[in-house]
Amino acid sequence: MSNQEQYDTNTIEDEEDTQEGKHLIFSLGKEEYGIEIRNVTEIIGIQTITDLPGVPHYVKGVINLRGKVIPIIDARLRFGFEEREYDERTCIIVVNISNMAVGLIVDSVSEVLDISSKDIEPLARLSQSTSNYIKGFGKVNAEVKILLDINKLLNVEQFGGLTQTTKE
Amino acid sequence: MSNLMSDIEQQELALSFVAESREMLEEVEPLLIDLEKNSDQCGDVDPETVNTIFRLFHSLKGGAGFLGFSTVGKVTHNAETLLDLFRKGVSKISSDHVDLLIKTCDFILHLTNNIEDNLDDAGFDDEADAIIMDLQEAISKIKPEKQAKSKKKNAAPKAAQKAVDEVNDSSAEVPSIKDELASLISPEMLQQFTTESSEQLEKAEQALLELEKDGNNEENISQAFRALHSFKGNAGSFGYNDLNNLSYHMESLLDLVRGGEIKGDGELFSLLLEALDSLRDALTSLENSGNGQIVGIQGWISLLQDSISERGGVIEADSTTQKMSEGAAEPEAVAVEANDELAVEDSVTIPQEAPVADAVAVNPAEAAARNERRAGKDRRQGDRRASSQTVRVDVEKLDKLLDLVGELVISEAMVAQNPDLKDLNIPMDRFERSVMQLEKITRSLQDIATSIRMIPLEGTFKRMIRLVRDLSHKAGKKVELALVGEATEVDKTVIEQLNDPLVHIIRNAIGHGLETPDDRQEAGKTETGTVTLEAKYVGGEVWITVNDDGRGLNRERILGTAIERGLVDGDGRDLNNEEVWQLIFQPGFSTADEITDVSGRGVGMDVVKRNIEHIRGRVDVTSVSGKGSNFVLRIPLTLAIIDGMLVRVGKTRYTLPLVAIKESLKPAMQDVTLMPDGQEILKIRGQLLPVIRIHELFNVEPEFTSLDEGIIIVVENRTETVCLFVDEQLEQQQIVIRGLSNYVGNIPSVSGCTILGNGEISLIIDIAGIIGMADGSIGGGYQNAGEMSTRFDEVIASLPA
Numbered sequence: 021m022s023n024q025e026q027y028d029t030n031t032i033e034d035e036e037d038t039q040e041g042k043h044l045i046f047s048l049g050k051e052e053y054g055i056e057i058r059n060v061t062e063i064i065g066i067q068t069i070t071d072l073p074g075v076p077h078y079v080k081g082v083i084n085l086r087g088k089v090i091p092i093i094d095a096r097l098r099f100g101f102e103e104r105e106y107d108e109r110t111c112i113i114v115v116n117i118s119n120m121a122v123g124l125i126v127d128s129v130s131e132v133l134d135i136s137s138k139d140i141e142p143l144a145r146l147s148q149s150t151s152n153y154i155k156g157f158g159k160v161n162a163e164v165k166i167l168l169d170i171n172k173l174l175n176v177e178q179f180g181g182l183t184q185t186t187k188e
Numbered sequence: 189m190s191n192l193m194s195d196i197e198q199q200e201l202a203l204s205f206v207a208e209s210r211e212m213l214e215e216v217e218p219l220l221i222d223l224e225k226n227s228d229q230c231g232d233v234d235p236e237t238v239n240t241i242f243r244l245f246h247s248l249k250g251g252a253g254f255l256g257f258s259t260v261g262k263v264t265h266n267a268e269t270l271l272d273l274f275r276k277g278v279s280k281i282s283s284d285h286v287d288l289l290i291k292t293c294d295f296i297l298h299l300t301n302n303i304e305d306n307l308d309d310a311g312f313d314d315e316a317d318a319i320i321m322d323l324q325e326a327i328s329k330i331k332p333e334k335q336a337k338s339k340k341k342n343a344a345p346k347a348a349q350k351a352v353d354e355v356n357d358s359s360a361e362v363p364s365i366k367d368e369l370a371s372l373i374s375p376e377m378l379q380q381f382t383t384e385s386s387e388q389l390e391k392a393e394q395a396l397l398e399l400e401k402d403g404n405n406e407e408n409i410s411q412a413f414r415a416l417h418s419f420k421g422n423a424g425s426f427g428y429n430d431l432n433n434l435s436y437h438m439e440s441l442l443d444l445v446r447g448g449e450i451k452g453d454g455e456l457f458s459l460l461l462e463a464l465d466s467l468r469d470a471l472t473s474l475e476n477s478g479n480g481q482i483v484g485i486q487g488w489i490s491l492l493q494d495s496i497s498e499r500g501g502v503i504e505a506d507s508t509t510q511k512m513s514e515g516a517a518e519p520e521a522v523a524v525e526a527n528d529e530l531a532v533e534d535s536v537t538i539p540q541e542a543p544v545a546d547a548v549a550v551n552p553a554e555a556a557a558r559n560e561r562r563a564g565k566d567r568r569q570g571d572r573r574a575s576s577q578t579v580r581v582d583v584e585k586l587d588k589l590l591d592l593v594g595e596l597v598i599s600e601a602m603v604a605q606n607p608d609l610k611d612l613n614i615p616m617d618r619f620e621r622s623v624m625q626l627e628k629i630t631r632s633l634q635d636i637a638t639s640i641r642m643i644p645l646e647g648t649f650k651r652m653i654r655l656v657r658d659l660s661h662k663a664g665k666k667v668e669l670a671l672v673g674e675a676t677e678v679d680k681t682v683i684e685q686l687n688d689p690l691v692h693i694i695r696n697a698i699g700h701g702l703e704t705p706d707d708r709q710e711a712g713k714t715e716t717g718t719v720t721l722e723a724k725y726v727g728g729e730v731w732i733t734v735n736d737d738g739r740g741l742n743r744e745r746i747l748g749t750a751i752e753r754g755l756v757d758g759d760g761r762d763l764n765n766e767e768v769w770q771l772i773f774q775p776g777f778s779t780a781d782e783i784t785d786v787s788g789r790g791v792g793m794d795v796v797k798r799n800i801e802h803i804r805g806r807v808d809v810t811s812v813s814g815k816g817s818n819f820v821l822r823i824p825l826t827l828a829i830i831d832g833m834l835v836r837v838g839k840t841r842y843t844l845p846l847v848a849i850k851e852s853l854k855p856a857m858q859d860v861t862l863m864p865d866g867q868e869i870l871k872i873r874g875q876l877l878p879v880i881r882i883h884e885l886f887n888v889e890p891e892f893t894s895l896d897e898g899i900i901i902v903v904e905n906r907t908e909t910v911c912l913f914v915d916e917q918l919e920q921q922q923i924v925i926r927g928l929s930n931y932v933g934n935i936p937s938v939s940g941c942t943i944l945g946n947g948e949i950s951l952i953i954d955i956a957g958i959i960g961m962a963d964g965s966i967g968g969g970y971q972n973a974g975e976m977s978t979r980f981d982e983v984i985a986s987l988p989a
Contacts, residue, residue, distance in 0.1 A: 070949040071840070072928070073886045074935050082928060082941065084949050087595070089941055091929045120931045174931070 041136050043158065045165055046113065046126040048095055053126075054133065054158055054165045055173075059115045063129055066110045083112070083123060090114065092123040093174060115170055122174055133160055140167060198255070202307050204580065205251050206300045209260075212244045213293050213300075218653045219244075220293070224286040235275070239486065241289075242271040247483060248296065252309075259309040259316045260299050266323040267292045270330075279330040288322055290654070295319055381426055382475050388422075389468050391415040396461050403445075403452040412460075413442040419467070423480075430482040431470055437492045438463055450499040459495055463488050583680065586641055593630075593637045594924040597829060600630050601921060602945040631922075634829060642677040645723045645732070648686055649674040652694055652721055659698045666705050666716040667698055676723035678730050682823055685803045686732065689796040693734045693819050694719060696793070701738030701817055711814065713737065725825070729805075732821040741811040743768050749777065769809035773797040796821075804939060806956065830925060832942065834918035834950065835901065837882045838889045841950045842914070843923055843942055848955045850902040850909065852917050857896050870900065870911050877902065879911045885937060885958060886951075891915040905955045912958075925952060936960065 043054035044063075069081040069092055078097035082089050092112060096103060109128040114121055135158040142156045153172035158165040219241050226234060245268045252260035267289060274281050295316070299309045392415035395408040402408075416439045423431035438460055445452040466482050474480040482488065604623045609616065649671045660667035678686075702708075702717035709715060720735040747760045750771045756763065771777065775794040796819075800807050805823035824830075831846035859871040860879070868879040879900070883890035892898040892915055901912045923942040928935065939954035 068948065070941070070951065071886070071888065072932065072935060072951070073937055075932060079932065082932075082949055084943050084947050087598075087943065089926050089929060089943070089949060091932045120929060122929075122931050 041134050043133050043135050043165070043167065044113065044129065045131050045133050046095075046111070046129045048099065048127050049101060052130065052163070052165050054135065054167045055113070055115070055170045057132060059117060059170045060113055061116045061121065062114045064112050064114065064123075065108075066106045066112060066125070080125065085114065085121070085123075088121065090121045090123050092125060094125045095173075096125070096127075098173065115174075117171055117174060124170075124174075133158070133165070135160060135165070135167070199307055202255055202257075202303055205255055205257075206304045207580070208251065209248055209296065209300045212248055213297050214647055214650060216241055216244050216293055217290065218650045220286050220289050221653050221657050223281055224283055224657075235277075238271060238275045238281070242268060242275050243484065243486070245271060250483070257299070257303060257309040259312050260296055260303075263292060263296060263299075263316055263319055263323075266320050266327070270323055270327050273327065273330050285326060288319075288326060292319055292323065377426075378474065381422060382471055385419055385422055385431075385471055386468070388415045388419040389464060389471070392419070393461065393464055396457050396464065399452060400454050400457040400461070403454065403457065406446070409442060409446045409452070413439060413446060416442065428470075428474070428480040430485050431467060431480055434463060434467060434482055434485055434488055437489050441492050441496060444496060450496060453499075456495055456499070459491060463492065581640075586637075586680070590637050590641065593634050594829060596630055597634060597922055597924055598943060598945070600626055605919075605945045607946065638679070638829075641680045643680055643683050644675050644677050645683065645686075646674040648683055648690065649721055649723070651687070652690060655691060655694060656698065656719060659695060663698055663702075664704060665698060665702050667702060668716050668718045670718060670720045672720060672722035673724050674721075676725065676730060678723075678823065678825070682730070682803050685799045686821070689799050689807075689821060690721070690732070690734065692793060692796050694721075697734060697736035697738065697817070701736040701740070703739055707739075711739075726822075730823045730825055732823070734819045734821075735816065737816040740813045740815055740817050741769055741772070741809070742813075746771055750774075753777075765811070766809070769811060772809075773807065801934065830923060831920065832923040832952065833901075833920050834944075835882075835899075835912075835914040836891075836916040836918055837886070837914050838891055840886070840888050841918065841944065841948065842882065842886075843921075843950045843952045844901065844903065844912070845939075845952065845955065846920060848903045848905060850904050852899055852901045855895050855900050855911075857894075860895055868895065870895075872902065872911075875909070877909055877911050879913055880958060881913045882953070883913075883915075903955050905959055908959055910959055912953075923950075923952070 039056075039058045042057040044057050044060050045052055045054045047053070064085070067083055069083055071081045072079060072091075078094050080092045080094050080097075082091050084090075094103070104127070106125070110125065111129045112123040112125055113129065114123050116122075139159045140156045141159065143154055153169050155167045155169045158167050219237050223234070223237055223241070226237075245264050249261055249264035249268055252258075252264060270285070270289070273279050274285075295312075298315075299312060302312070303309050392412045395412035395415065398405060398408045399412065416435050420432055420435040420439055423435060441450075441456075441460065444450045445456070450456075466484075466488060470478075470480050470482045472478075600623075604627070609619070653669055653671075656667050656669040697719050698717075702719070703711065703713075705715040708717065718737050720733070722731075722733040722735070724731055724733075743765065746768055747756065747763070750756045750768075751760060753774075755771060755774055755777075760768070772793045773796065777793060797807055800821050800823065803823055805821055808820040808822060809817065810820075811817035832843040833846050833849055835842050835844060853872070855870055861869045861871070861876075863869060868881075869876050870879050871877075879895065881890075882888075883893075890898070895913060898913055898915045899917050901914060901917065903910060903912055921944075925940045925942060927940055928938065936957040937954055938951045939957065940952045941949050942952060944950050
């Protein structure tokens, strides 16, 4: 596991060519999840979140990240899990999708893993309908990580604002 | 040419050519349409308009020739030749001609787009040839007359002047005497001429500079006169008509000053100095094997003549003038003598020439001058000078500047309200004085930074002239477009967002709103419908109004469609007009029976709303059946920074726009009435106002729940006034508005957010939004600010007196 590194709150460098297949692994409850590292811009600790009215419950609000206003999504609430008090292990993964920065609150961030495409098992057809943001399962040694499609997870295809889609 | 273009400098030149060309084309288009209108109505065309168009095409050709854009050069050359025929009165301009010229403009615009991308205008030969064919066909139809005439006048200096124009075109058709004369001038002679002339100009300049300080020094007047006189003679003998002509007019002016007929003042001499500069520029171009022509010479001559008549002098319309001045100058010279009122008319057109004469940039002030005829005259000279001091700046730099100013305002607040200062416990007088000074400077800087980005709406408005023309032809309706207040300046971002909404509204006005000429007559209206486009400042907003005198919006039809599409529950009888009109902004909403070229697809009005909301504006619609409809785009003036009032609810701090706040007060409980539906109403000086509890609206834990413990802030939004209940009113502060990220989209009750001195984010409350939200109508998909007041009118009516 030579390319295994510990990431705390450091900015991840842009190294496009070496990012292929690299996944940031984080945990929510008992399971471990992975998202492609090329979407991740940085990982920060939990901070003051300003509530927003009239947004879906999983949008916790906005934070001030060095002068930029960034919306924050609670991954637990997004998956419909039980809410849990934030602690010192709680992290915000800042991802950049379609030129928008969005923060994702997770229980903790563990490592960066190389998962090549041959080790990724696509989702069984049965479960596809219910969870279209799951891309597949990454097999690392004996463990299985749930790999997520960050775009679908954050509803980016419904561009034009979350408020637009939730009013109906 | 492609070798040349690889050079960065050439690239810059090309890009500035593109920018200038676009400005010129933008200017040409309304003029052409104006021509068409006039020639339709009375068969006559305004020679000055034709001249202006001719000059613009001429400058385009010149620029293109200089940079080697041969396609642009070819096309403009032919267009210019055609225009020249109209200018000389050889033929009347017809609607077909205007169509052709507009097509030419479109093509050139297309070419400039290509130049912008590829720094080249090659590869459009087929299109260019087609247009040139059309142009030449139009020319040849007129030509038989023209040739007969030009033969007669061949010996006259006038024809010679025209020939000078054509000598400079590689493809000149008519050989001329000038041609021969030019070939007689050897390089040595030319060099001698330029050297001598430069010296004379230098002498004249020195004298004029002295005169600017002291206008009464006869010796200096004579020196300037003599120098210009020699210069004129020289230029004349070499056949440089422009040099000759302009120096002649300068000389005449000085002669009048010398004779005491007009008084020389600083303004006059500085005008002469500027004219002298253009002589020198032309001379320099001669040295570099140019043609010695002066761009915008007619403008200069008119300026000189105006300055004479302004000072009560009389211009001798002697034989020399007649011979010297060509085309445009003639009617002007006569007009000045005959009628002072006409002279004013003339002066109005001058600023339009100025951008051509000025290599630097177009000054917005100049555009403004165009609209105010008399005022324009007084300001003209000032504007001219100002225009030579403008620079083109990359928009990105301006954006960056404004961003930085925004950051500065935040940082200033961070310093001035730094919590550490409170812990110091020492007298802060000097610190506060310094902070005040800093605040003052920051505010001035901010004002300037904002004003730099302000652009007059003129360009956007003028584009609509073309649109209206095309649409009215297509729809078979007669439409008159009136523009009001196009000098109104708005932020660049606003301009960018305005074009599409205006296009859609006007398209609808012509497509649906205005009736056919027959229908209009039946309804007892004039055959020609009027669409008025107006811009003005109202309070802290810019209002852009599109008004038509057509049949107005059809309430039944809109409601019918809305019910059909399930946008309205029930029969919609309880909706007031304003709410019904807002329905047309729903995506895909269309009541048109058939889809035409002009409108009916139902895309459009939602674009209007979206674009305007994007710049924090709103659209108000009023309509009277049979009388027409009125769309008002209301856009806040400053987009980035506002004065805000911080209020606290529980632990959260919200920001209210200061402009919306009327007062704040501690209410007495006996003034509060609780309605059966739970709505609280507060009586303030006899007025009954609804209370909106911010903590309920935003679902936060407040410190106080009883109205008399917290504080009431009375806010108003246009017609409605409501009370907001908060825990505490904090300080007033300048805030920089930030968007809430595209990811979140629009939240009806929040217009954005701002970062406070301590890094905390404070949401900016959208007053119009919360009024609608408390009213429960926001969720319905259309914003409704009207219902609240109606409801309260009913409530108030039902209350015991």
